[in-house]
Amino acid sequence: MFDNLSDKLDKALHVLKGHGQITEINVAETLKEVRRALLDADVNFKTAKEFTNRVKEKALGQNVLTTLQPGQLMVKIVKDELTSLMGGDAAGIDLSGNPSVILMSGLQGSGKTTFSGKLAGFLKNKKTKKPLLVACDVYRPAAIDQLHVVGEQLEVDVYSDRENNNPVAIAKAAIAHAKTNGHNVVIVDTAGRLAVDEQMMTEIANIHKAIKPNETLFVVDSMTGQDAVNTAKAFNDVLNFDGVILTKLDGDTRGGAALSIKSVVNKPIKFIGTGEKMDAMDVFYPSRMADRILGMGDVVSLVERAQEQFDEEEARKLQKKIAKNQFGFDDFLNQIQQIKKMGSMKDLIGMIPGAGKALKDVDVDDDAFKGIEAIIFSMTPEERTTPSVLNASRKKRIAKGSGTSIQEVNQLLKQFTQMSKMMKMMQGGGGRKMMQMMNSMKGMR
Secondary structure (H helix, E strand, C coil), rough: CCCHHHHHHHHHHHHHHCCCCHHHHHHHHHHHHHHHHHHHHCCCHHHHHHHHHHHHHHHHCCCCCCCCHHHHHHHHHHHHHHHCCCCCCCCCCCCCCCCCEEEEEECCCCCCCHHHHHHHHHHHCCCCCCCEEEECCCCCCHHHHHHHHHHHHCEEEEEECCCCCHHHHHHHHHHHHHHHHHCCEEEEEEECCCCCCCCHHHHHHHHHHHCCCEEEEEEEEEEHHHHHHHHHHHHHHHHHCEEEEEEEEHHCCHHHHHHHHHHHHHCCCEEEEECCCCCEEEEHHHHHHHHHHCCCHHHHHHHHHHHHHCCCHHHHHHHHHHHHHCCHHHHHHHHHHHHCCCCCCHHHHCCCCCCHCCCCCCCCCCCCHHHHHHHHHCCCHHHHHCCHHCCHHHHHHHHHHHHHHHHHHHHHHHHHHHHHHHCCCCCCCHHHHEEEEEEEHHHHH
16 A cells, blocks of 8 residues: 555655754755655645645754654654645544435446445444445446345345436435335445546436435545546535545555545545455544555554454453463464454555565565465364374375475474463463563663
């Protein structure tokens, strides 16, 4: 996500390295590179220029704090301005209606129908709502089928009327259906086009006027960069929408749409799509995104994702097993499955401070655990429960069965033993001792 932009900003901010004081000369050099990085990321020229002017105003005349180097101070200023540029605070969604009506708008191919489903899943699972998806694309039969498939996946009801070609009538009938059947959120998926046209705008404006939605959201493919911003402006002129959803952000190496859209249409980015899976979406936090762009990671989001997969009862059982030295490969496999549910490995690594930069040239994919899983699946139930029984002949059989080498099997066993010891230590007073050691080391700096 935004790999190119992150890399170029990192290089730009290194200009200040070694300087004892921020001066107009080294600020000018740095900001020239920052502006170039933003323009290369397909950020609107006016936006890029205003951004660097604001950074310059804040940077000049500031004395470097005793605990900071000029480069670090500049990073903080840039981070604060990036956060402000993308909207400052996270924007909520209005769910006050009964039912709350959410109108989805956007071009064809932006991921509007898929994201309608993702939003329904989010509201169902995290906001305890009972959503209803509404198929109002009367031009593309596949869109209706697609929404029904999405609804089945999420166990969310879908309202459609294949005999009716009037999207306004369908939307109004769906809201009446929602009231009768206890749905407290209605998500209306509308038709998209390959380009902005008068017919499309008139139609969605008529739907908007008829159903008076609590939220009108504009869905846009972030990978289209400046085109996404221009399209957003065209839609906003007609609909005056409430917020933006950026899809396909996981494949966007530039970041132009995310950085420009708020300043151009003055509407917040509310959600982002981060993958193909139905749970691959996040609330958009400008501050967290600024941290990620500058290579600082996003620990808060990482912890939140971990907590979503965290099962308290399973954790208690695991704790008892570790205390009794009964932690086996089945437990290890279970931990791997929980990590995989948190999202793509590349996305998770990007949330760890410094890890994205350190592993920039390493090809990390979602098959990272494939070899480990193959080895464990090739073990017998006894071998998984009691790894100490693994002798040379058993290891040879496991290597053959998993398509790996004996060296790889031995490496996994070594890592497993080290991890088991660490977990055992953390169970006793070792965790406390480790924290005390870390605190004393901080004092020695």
